[in-house]
Structures are given as structure tokens and as C-alpha cells.
Amino acid sequence: MSNPEAQRSGSGRPMLARTSAPQYHERLSTRSLMWSVIAALLPAAIWGVYVYGLRALLVVLMAIIASAVTETLISGSRETLSDGSAILTGLLLGMMLPPAVPWYVVIAAAVFAIGVAKWTFGGLGRNWINPALAGRVFVHFSWTGPMTRWTMPRTLGADSIAGATPLSIVQNAVHEGQALLGGPVAILSASGFPRSTLDSAVTEWLNLNVLTHIGVHLPAGYVDPFVGNVPGAIGEGSALLLLVGTLLLFSRRTISWEIPTAYFAAFAGLAWVVGGLPYGGAAFSGDVLFQLVSGSVIMVMFYVATDPVTSPLTAAGMLVFGAGAGALTFVIRAYGGAAEGAALAVLFMNAGTPLINRLTRPRRLGGRRGRRA
Amino acid sequence: MITLPRRPRGGVHPENRKAVTRSLSIRNAAVPSRCVVPLLQHAGPAAVPAVRVGDRVREGMLIGRAADSAAANVHAPVPGVVTGTATLTLADERSCEAFVIDLEGEFDRLGKVAEPIDWQRKSVRELLRGIRDNGVVGMSGSGNAVHRKLNLPRAAEINHLIVNGIENEPYLSADNRLMIEMTDGVLEGTRIAERILRPQRVTIALQKDSTQAIRKLRRRIRERGLDYAVRALPVNYPQGDERLLARAISGREVSAERETSEIGVMVSSVATMYAVFEAIVYQKPVIERIVTLSGAALRSPANIKVRIGTPIAELIAECGGFVESPEKIVVGGPMMGHTIIDVSTPVTKLTTAVLALTAAEIHHGAETGCIRCGRCVRACPVGLEPTTLYKMLEHTELEQAQAAGLFDCIECGCCGFICPAHIPLVEGLKNGKLAVRQHGGRM
Ligand code: SF4
Ligand code: SF4
Numbered sequence: 128m129s130n131p132e133a134q135r136s137g138s139g140r141p142m143l144a145r146t147s148a149p150q151y152h153e154r155l156s157t158r159s160l161m162w163s164v165i166a167a168l169l170p171a172a173i174w175g176v177y178v179y180g181l182r183a184l185l186v187v188l189m190a191i192i193a194s195a196v197t198e199t200l201i202s203g204s205r206e207t208l209s210d211g212s213a214i215l216t217g218l219l220l221g222m223m224l225p226p227a228v229p230w231y232v233v234i235a236a237a238v239f240a241i242g243v244a245k246w247t248f249g250g251l252g253r254n255w256i257n258p259a260l261a262g263r264v265f266v267h268f269s270w271t272g273p274m275t276r277w278t279m280p281r282t283l284g285a286d287s288i289a290g291a292t293p294l295s296i297v298q299n300a301v302h303e304g305q306a307l308l309g310g311p312v313a314i315l316s317a318s319g320f321p322r323s324t325l326d327s328a329v330t331e332w333l334n335l336n337v338l339t340h341i342g343v344h345l346p347a348g349y350v351d352p353f354v355g356n357v358p359g360a361i362g363e364g365s366a367l368l369l370l371v372g373t374l375l376l377f378s379r380r381t382i383s384w385e386i387p388t389a390y391f392a393a394f395a396g397l398a399w400v401v402g403g404l405p406y407g408g409a410a411f412s413g414d415v416l417f418q419l420v421s422g423s424v425i426m427v428m429f430y431v432a433t434d435p436v437t438s439p440l441t442a443a444g445m446l447v448f449g450a451g452a453g454a455l456t457f458v459i460r461a462y463g464g465a466a467e468g469a470a471l472a473v474l475f476m477n478a479g480t481p482l483i484n485r486l487t488r489p490r491r492l493g494g495r496r497g498r499r500a
Numbered sequence: 501m502i503t504l505p506r507r508p509r510g511g512v513h514p515e516n517r518k519a520v521t522r523s524l525s526i527r528n529a530a531v532p533s534r535c536v537v538p539l540l541q542h543a544g545p546a547a548v549p550a551v552r553v554g555d556r557v558r559e560g561m562l563i564g565r566a567a568d569s570a571a572a573n574v575h576a577p578v579p580g581v582v583t584g585t586a587t588l589t590l591a592d593e594r595s596c597e598a599f600v601i602d603l604e605g606e607f608d609r610l611g612k613v614a615e616p617i618d619w620q621r622k623s624v625r626e627l628l629r630g631i632r633d634n635g636v637v638g639m640s641g642s643g644n645a646v647h648r649k650l651n652l653p654r655a656a657e658i659n660h661l662i663v664n665g666i667e668n669e670p671y672l673s674a675d676n677r678l679m680i681e682m683t684d685g686v687l688e689g690t691r692i693a694e695r696i697l698r699p700q701r702v703t704i705a706l707q708k709d710s711t712q713a714i715r716k717l718r719r720r721i722r723e724r725g726l727d728y729a730v731r732a733l734p735v736n737y738p739q740g741d742e743r744l745l746a747r748a749i750s751g752r753e754v755s756a757e758r759e760t761s762e763i764g765v766m767v768s769s770v771a772t773m774y775a776v777f778e779a780i781v782y783q784k785p786v787i788e789r790i791v792t793l794s795g796a797a798l799r800s801p802a803n804i805k806v807r808i809g810t811p812i813a814e815l816i817a818e819c820g821g822f823v824e825s826p827e828k829i830v831v832g833g834p835m836m837g838h839t840i841i842d843v844s845t846p847v848t849k850l851t852t853a854v855l856a857l858t859a860a861e862i863h864h865g866a867e868t869g870c871i872r873c874g875r876c877v878r879a880c881p882v883g884l885e886p887t888t889l890y891k892m893l894e895h896t897e898l899e900q901a902q903a904a905g906l907f908d909c910i911e912c913g914c915c916g917f918i919c920p921a922h923i924p925l926v927e928g929l930k931n932g933k934l935a936v937r938q939h940g941g942r943m
Pocket of ligand 1: 869870871872873874875876877886887918919920921922923925
């Protein structure tokens with residue numbers, strides 16, 4: 128009786144629907160949730176296209192179209208497309224790829240995301256792992272070369288292929304033992320990594336007008352990665368615009384606060400407490416800011432880890448999940464050396480979601496914890 | 501014992517849409533020329549016919565006798581002649597026999613000033629009998645026989661009587677008007693219940709947004725020197741549920757298979773207290789009730805006092821008919837109420853509201869697969885996982901569903917209301933309970 132059309136009374140005017148309670152509904156649908164996330168991602172996507180050029184636009188469009196086509200072919204109808212989930216997967220995937228990635232890698236990632244990660248489990252809501260994330264990690268390991276060739280943003284002057292992202296430069300430096308320069312930003316400067324005039328200007332302004340009042344001094348080199356003036360994945364560069372998008376997500380309650388908060392607390396906490404050690408610093412000296420604005424942490428924290436399908440059901444479960452993902456991100460980054468830390472961490476936690484759900488069942492009124500026979 | 505009140509768990513905050521009717525005084529509906537009076541207007545089995553076709557009945561005369569203590573007497577709402585019987589499907593989908601009464605002759609009560617009786621001199625037994633004889637049931641929709649609920653075994657002890665003025669279904673404002681306009685009747689009914697139960701404390705619970713009713717109750721309680729607390733709770737649906745309200749006020753929880761009386765708490769609604777008042781003080785049976793008529797399809801929404809048995813079509817006419825054709829007509833609130841497709845369905849003792857809802861009000865959406873967002877889990881006030889239960893029932897895993905708490909579900913509607921995938925969760929759970937009962941798994 129969920130479909131009123133099917134249950135119309137035949138006689139008498141007016142034609143009345145017969146439906147089961149509740150008789151009205153929250154203004155919310157799967158579709159509106161998906162489209163809110165898409166809308167929230169757009170500013171960062173547009174920024175990516177602006178700084179990395181038309182090539183980036185092509186990648187994102189290809190990812191979206193390939194996801195949509197795969198979804199349609201597999202589901203056998205265009206109906207599931209209308210929930211927006213495949214479009215969102217495509218957009219998210221495109222935004223996680225390097226701007227100069229070859230077209231076949233984009234297609235392969237999309238087909239893997241939708242065809243394997245989503246539909247081998249039966250489509251929307253049944254998949255274990257986030258499809259976009261799965262697609263990205265799949266191509267990362269299949270085509271590691273093209274997946275780690277990054278484009279310099281136009282705002283840094285050069286329009287060339289750059290070797291590496293700030294995070295990978297820093298990670299490599301640490302691994303090669305030249306880390307004793309004081310911290311990630313110092314390493315970057317020493318490596319001759321370009322810095323925009325915007326960075327110096329904004330840093331200076333902040334120091335003079337804001338931070339001085341609270342007795343803090345911000346070194347140069349953070350503003351560029353924060354606004355997205357660095358080589359990186361198309362849509363992950365601009366922490367600023369991704370954060371702007373989260374305003375929409377929170378105000379419309381598209382995502383709940385538990386996962387990002389727990390993720391942030393665990394990741395930033397670890398980065399602060401032990402993050403300084405590889406650079407020869409003491410405990411409680413880690414460069415949290417750099418860790419947060421580099422790599423895909425912001426993207427993953429707010430847009431990927433919060434995927435409802437692959438995260439736990441209860442608030443407690445979400446806190447565990449978020450904290451686990453945050454901690455794993457840090458651990459993989461710091462000790463595994465993989466700049467892909469955030470993505471892998473969430474994939475791991477996705478796999479743990481059923482277990483977390485079992486351990487965090489709500490308590491039933493009157494005492495007993497929900498059991499399953 | 502000192503207990504701390506507790507914050508609600510789960511629940512939802514639907515747009516309440518009460519503003520349309522909240523300030524409208526209760527008015528009397530025209531007496532219908534023909535009443536259709538169902539013999540099943542309570543929990544338990546249908547009443548046994550006490551008159552025959554052709555009989556002449558007086559206003560308030562017994563026409564159906566309670567079959568057992570869970571059932572309630574039914575009375576003639578108008579004087580007249582029993583012209584026939586009919587088999588009806590009620591709004592709540594139960595079927596029963598009904599008497600058709602054509603209006604004729606004089607009213608014994610209407611238009612006359614009744615003499616109140618001094619109930620203080622009556623014994624508890626007499627009071628309970630008065631409540632039973634006059635067919636008083638839980639007037640906020642539960643339909644439980646009130647004399648039975650108040651008549652506790654000797655060993656049981658009620659510490660705390662909670663009078664429920666929460667009325668937290670959206671649109672509804674009849675209880676709110678009752679508390680404002682018939683304050684003394686509600687308080688008098690409460691005193692009668694207090695006399696029967698002898699609780700240590702009496703609390704009248706409302707939601708914070710019923711400011712006028714809160715002020716009025718507090719003022720009358722003070723003026724009459726009563727020792728009742730008025731508690732204003734934060735807005736949250738469905739805290740008007742008996743167990744949830746008992747928890748909110750007393751801080752103690754009872755599971756689904758136990759009664760609140762086991763923790764010494766009795767919850768009864770303001771409308772029930774008013775019916776008790778009328779039954780005892782004026783010896784008046786339940787032949788009328790106050791109904792909220794609302795919904796955007798209706799020309800002029802209202803709170804109306806109507807005779808039981810009035811066809812709903814006449815109430816709609818009373819409100820000026822429709823301004824646009826409704827998508828559905830709901831009897832009861834939008835969260836738990838039922839649709840009717842036949843507007844000749846009569847008002848019963850359980851009809852709290854009639855809502856004519858337009859398509860724009862109900863936000864119907866396409867059903868998609870469950871996206872495992874957990875909104876239903878967070879919303880469930882009794883701590884179930886509706887999505888998990890629903891999936892179990894889809895696979896007819898009846899035993900697993902029972903173990904996971906299927907019968908704890910109070911059918912409040914929160915999960916179905918909030919689900920972005922528009923999955924008919926509540927319907928699935930209700931059907932699951934039916935399936936279990938049919939398999940004899942559990943009563
Ligand atoms: S609210 Fe709906 S979509 Fe979300 S978990 Fe519950 S059933 Fe699934
Ligand atoms: S499962 Fe039952 S009690 Fe829980 S929200 Fe749904 S209808 Fe209400």
C-alpha cells in the first residue's frame with residue numbers, strides 16, 4: 128500500500144488514496160540527499176577545473192558519464208539513475224583523480240566503482256564499500272604511474288606536469304631520512320616547491336591582523352594547500368571550498384556530525400601528539416594544519432566517510448567508525464608512507480561496518496540490548 | 501524516591517501544523533438526522549447489542565453492553581428509532597456491527613442544565629462502576645476500558661498519576677482546547693482518578709508549546725488549591741506514548757510487555773479525565789467527543805464537539821467542504837492515523853481528528869533501496885533498528901524479527917516518516933506482527 132496510485136477508491140468523488148501510516152513524510156528523499164552532496168561538491172569541482180584546465184573538466188564528465196552508463200546497463204533501466212547515486216559516485220570519483228589521467232583509466236575506475244563495488248552486491252544500499260573510493264583505489268594500484276602524475280595549477284604559474292603533490296614530497300623526504308629540517312612546510316620550501324604570491328599576502332595579512340592578537344605566528348606555505356593552489360586530485364585540492372560545501376550538508380542535515388567529528392578528533396589528535404616525531408620533533412609538536420590540508424583528508428572526512436550506505440547505523444557506531452578511519456589515516460600516512468592513507472583507511476573501516484553495527488546496537492526501551500537470533 | 505526526568509530518546513520533529521486550529525474555540529456540530537453507531541469503539545471485543553431494530557431509544561441509553569472487562573458499553577448518542585443495522589469497516593480497519601439510529605423525539609440532555617452530583621460521597625467501587633457504566637475509554641485513541649485500567653489488583657500501588665496533555669500528533673489541537681476551555685472538568689476528572697488510585701503525586705504533562713493551556717492549568721490549580729504539578733516538556737514526537745511519557749516524567753523505564761503500573765506509574769489523557777468527569781459528575785455516557793478537523797483541503801478547519809456516530813461527511817460539510825480535492829482523508833493524526841475512502845464512516849469514541857490532506861502536504865516520494873543511513877534507527881524511540889527488522893520480515897525471518905524486538909514496536913510512525921528512501925517501514929512491521937500472530941508464534 129505504499130503506492131497511493133494503486134489503491135484509489137473506484138467510486139465516489141473525491142478520489143481518495145488509501146495508505147498506511149505515517150500519512151505524511153519528512154521533506155527528504157534519497158534523491159534530495161544525493162543531490163545535496165553533489166551540490167556541495169560543485170564549488171570544489173569548479174575550482175579544480177579552473178586551476179587544472181579543461182582536461183580536468185573532461186575527466187570529471189567522463190567519470191560521471193561512465194558511471195551513469197554502467198549503472199543503466201547493469202540495472203537494465205534508467206530508473207535507478209534518478210536517485211542520483213550513480214551521478215554522485217561519478218562526480219566523486221572524477222574529483223579524486225589526477226587532472227591528466229588517461230581516459231581509459233577514468234573509464235576503468237568508473238566501471239569498477241559501479242559494476243564491481245556497487246552492483247556485485249546488488250546496487251544502491253547493498254554495497255559494502257564506497258564505490259567511488261573502490262574505483263579510485265583500484266586504478267591507483269593498476270595504473271600507479273598515471274595516477275601519481277599531477278598537474279601544476281595555473282595559479283602557480285606553470286602549466287606543466289609536476290612530479291608530486293606536497294604530501295608525497297614530504298613523505299619521500301621523510302623516508303629518505305632528510306626530515307630533520309623541522310617540519311613538512313620547511314621540507315617543501317627546501318625542495319623548491321613553488322609558492323604563490325597569494326600565500327604570502329594572505330599569511331602576512333592574517334599574522335598582522337588576526338593571529339598577532341592571540342599570540343600566534345603562521346609561517347608561509349599553508350594558504351596555498353588550503354585554497355587549493357597545489358598539484359593534486361581535481362577536486363581535493365581546495366580544502367576551503369570543500370568546507371564551504373559542508374555548510375550545505377550540515378544545514379540540510381544531509382550528513383550527521385558524528386563521523387567527521389570523530390575522524391577529525393582522532394586524526395588531528397594523533398597528528399599533534401605523535402605527528403612531530405618523524406621530523407625529529409618532540410611529542411605534542413606535530414603539524415596538524417599541514418596534515419589536514421594536504422592529501423584527501425578533508426574530502427574523505429566529510430564526503431566519503433559519511434557515505435550512509437557504507438557507514439554504521441547508530442550514532443555510537445558512527446563515532447567508532449569516524450575515529451577508526453581518522454586514526455587509520457594517520458597510521459597509514461605516517462608509517463606506511465602512502466599518500467593514499469585517507470582512502471585506504473575508509474575502505475578498511477567500510478569492511479568493518481557490519482561488525483561495528485553488531486557491537487553498537489541501540490538499547491531497547493526497558494533495558495535489553497537488541498539481539499539478533 | 502528521587503528520580504531525574506530523562507531526555508527523550510529518538511523521536512522526530514514533524515512540522516506540527518497546529519497553528520490553524522489551535523486558537524479556534526470548540527463549537528458544537530449540528531446533530532445529525534441519522535447516526536451510525538458502531539458496537540466496537542474500544543479495545544477488546546465488540547459490545548453485545550442491547551436493543552433491537554425498531555426499538556425507540558433515548559439520548560444516552562445503553563445500546564451495546566460490554567462483552568467483557570476489556571470492552572466498553574455503547575450508548576445512543578441521540579434520541580430516536582433504531583431503523584437498522586449495518587456492517588462497517590471502521591477507520592482503523594476493524595469490522596463490526598453498527599446500529600443506525602434516526603433522530604426523533606426529545607433530548608434528555610441537550611439544551612438542559614444538568615445538576616452535578618457530589619461524587620465525594622461515593623465509594624471507589626461506585627466511582628469505578630460509574631466509569632464502566634458510562635462507557636469511558638481511553639479518549640486519545642487507545643480505546644482501553646478506563647474502569648479496568650483504574651481498577652488495579654490490591655497489591656499494586658500507583659505512586660504517580662500522570663495526566664497526559666501532550667497531544668503530539670501534528671495538526672491535532674482538540675486536547676489543547678479542552679485544557680483551555682474545560683480546565684475545571686479536566687481537573688475534576690483528575691481528582692476522581694486520584695481518589696481511586698491514591699497516588700503520592702499527580703503531574704499534568706504538556707509540551708512547552710502549549711503555552712496557553714499551561715498557564716490556564718497552573719492558574720486554576722493554584723486557585724483551587726490543588727497539589728498538582730504541571731510539567732512542560734520539550735517538543736518531541738512521540739513522547740505522548742504511555743511508556744515514553746512515564747519515562748520522561750518518572751525517569752523509569754518499562755519494556756513493551758510490561759505495564760507502567762508495574763513501576764507505579766499510571767498515564768491517562770486529559771480527554772479521558774474529562775470523560776471521567778462527565779461520567780461521574782453528570783452521569784453522562786460517552787456520546788460526544790471533540791474532534792479536530794484540519795488539513796489544507798478543508799475550507800475552514802475547526803475543533804468540533806460531535807455526537808458519536810455522525811458520518812464524517814457531515815463534519816466535512818460543517819467545515820465548509822473542500823477548497824481543493826484531498827489526496828487522502830485521515831482519521832486520527834498523520835503519524836499513526838488511518839485513511840478512509842468512504843466518507844460515510846462514522847465518528848467513534850476514538851476519532852481524535854479528521855484530516856483532509858492535499859498532495860502538497862504529504863510529501864509523497866518514490867521508494868528507493870535502503871541507503872542504510874540509520875535515520876530510522878536514530879528516530880526509533882524504543883531502540884529498535886527498523887531497517888533491520890524490515891529486511892528480516894522481507895525474508896520472512898519471523899523468529900529473528902521477534903528476537904530483535906518486533907513486538908516492542910509501538911507503531912509510532914517515526915521511522916517511516918523520516919526514511920529518505922520512503923520505505924514503508926511501519927507497514928512492514930505491522931504486517932510482520934500479523935504474520936507472527938497468524939503463525940501462532942505469539943499473541
Ligand atoms: S531510514 Fe530508510 S534508508 Fe535510512 S536506514 Fe532506515 S530504512 Fe534505510
Ligand atoms: S520501529 Fe516502531 S517504534 Fe520504532 S520508530 Fe518505527 S514505528 Fe516507531
